[in-house]
Amino acid sequence: MKKQNTFTRIDTPLASPTGVAAKPVKANLTNKAGAFATPLEKDIGAWLKIGWFRVNK
Amino acid sequence: MTTNNNIGLTLYGVAGSPATNNKAGFEALTWVQLKGTQSLPVFGVTHNNIDVSDLGTGFTSGVKGAATGNDTTITYHGDGTDTGIATAIVAAKAQAGIYSLKIVRGSGTDTGDGPAPVAGDVVQYAHGYLHTYAENEKDDSTFEGATINFKQNAATVDDVEPT
Numbered sequence: 001m002k003k004q005n006t007f008t009r010i011d012t013p014l015a016s017p018t019g020v021a022a023k024p025v026k027a028n029l030t031n032k033a034g035a036f037a038t039p040l041e042k043d044i045g046a047w048l049k050i051g052w053f054r055v056n057k
Numbered sequence: 058m059t060t061n062n063n064i065g066l067t068l069y070g071v072a073g074s075p076a077t078n079n080k081a082g083f084e085a086l087t088w089v090q091l092k093g094t095q096s097l098p099v100f101g102v103t104h105n106n107i108d109v110s111d112l113g114t115g116f117t118s119g120v121k122g123a124a125t126g127n128d129t130t131i132t133y134h135g136d137g138t139d140t141g142i143a144t145a146i147v148a149a150k151a152q153a154g155i156y157s158l159k160i161v162r163g164s165g166t167d168t169g170d171g172p173a174p175v176a177g178d179v180v181q182y183a184h185g186y187l188h189t190y191a192e193n194e195k196d197d198s199t200f201e202g203a204t205i206n207f208k209q210n211a212a213t214v215d216d217v218e219p220t
Binding site: 026031033034035036037038039040043046047049050051052 | 085
């Protein structure tokens with residue numbers, strides 16, 4: 001029987017090299033007054049609720 | 058214990074407030090220096106007292122009530138065209154005027170506007186709103202400048218300059 005190729009789906013990011021901390025993911029935000037902020041991506045929900053919005057910086 | 062004077066303190070601002078009133082929230086903001094400051098706002102809060110009387114003891118005790126943020130003044134010299142000062146003037150004139158402030162005791166290079174903040178320097182944060190923009194007297198013995206008031210709307214956050 002012919003051997004089939006198998007693929008493994010990777011759902012988690014690859015571990016960083018030993019001794020090197022993974023860089024936290026940050027979002028680029030601005031507001032109506034033109035100010036800028038770069039909170040952590042995991043905190044983005046609270047910022048969007050008070051009027052900040054995403055921007056490509 | 059060391060007691061310093063206030064020379065070298067610098068003020069930074071952002072026309073907005075952080076999502077959380079803590080170090081992470083304020084450190085996420087992009088700060089712009091307000092140059093030419095002469096006196097800085099004094100961050101802090103005061104608390105109401107709630108009287109609780111007791112007929113049996115005949116004594117009225119106090120319990121701590123809600124906090125209220127300080128309403129203090131920023132004074133600066135100049136024509137108001139400095140980038141940071143300009144954002145503060147706009148906020149002071151705007152309807153909401155939401156603004157965050159950061160006071161820095163910097164130890165970095167001074168390029169003419171006070172020592173720059175470097176990692177580990179002591180900083181204080183507060184957010185609220187700016188209001189009551191008032192230019193200095195227009196006479197022959199007063200220099201160009203103005204005052205802007207800052208109403209603090211949450212507790213002060215003490216921190217050090219992040220890396």
